[in-house]
Amino acid sequence: MKLRKENSTNNINEIYWKENCGIAFTLSLIGGRWKINILSYLLAEKKLRYNELKSRLTGISERILVLKLKELEQDDLIKRIVHAQVPPKVEYELTELGQSFKEILILMDQWGETNLKKLF
């Protein structure tokens, strides 16, 4: 899944900062275009199916959705619940760790909404 070059400067820098700086560590888990959106939908709606997430995340491709869900699961921020059915039914929800982002997400949302308005 990961194709990161073990010893690229980029990768070395990321590791260094993740281990030595709380903020960098935090950002490494929720950074990028989609992860916070996934988290905040799950925060608001508790439990969502794959397709429900897909339709809410306007513009996301299936590949990226699956990829981000996997990464979030590996980092123990979300939980994957598989129902043995046909057609398949898979639900996602936040773990306890995922829930602990709540405050940060709320603050980031407030900051964003406040400052977005200034631009329009």
Next chain:
Amino acid sequence: MKLRKENSTNNINEIYWKENCGIAFTLSLIGGRWKINILSYLLAEKKLRYNELKSRLTGISERILVLKLKELEQDDLIKRIVHAQVPPKVEYELTELGQSFKEILILMDQWGETNLKKLF
């Protein structure tokens, strides 16, 4: 400075989310490998020269440092103070808007430090 393709799906998605989601907007300003670190050093030390930032940001390249400082300045998060001297002296400090990130930075730092410890 920007070489973004006006109508790549990637760019379209970013714009859509920036305009419609506070968190996405926030993240668009502080995301990436270095920006939050720059902000938090400036938050802690008030005012820093170019070289001082460079030496604190272990591993950063000059090109990226300059680029990120420019972006932060354009987004009005930091202020560039030029002293007319030779050799040059340029200082950076947070704007008021930059300062308003304080709470978020602190929370992200706390979250990170707490959860970093669990890994070691």
Next chain:
DNA sequence: TAAGGAACAAACAAAATAGTAAGTATGAAA
């Protein structure tokens, strides 16, 4: 007159992230 410091700039290259399009598995319903 040559070297030096601070803060960049420019050309190029590598790495990482995101997107596209087509295909797979499963069993039930038509």
Next chain:
DNA sequence: TTTCATACTTACTATTTTGTTTGTTCCTTA
């Protein structure tokens, strides 16, 4: 027996971000 729905894979391509290297400017001091 073919179609259908859901939740993905896979192979490939494009875009974006990050890093490397070398060079510039300007006055100052040796």
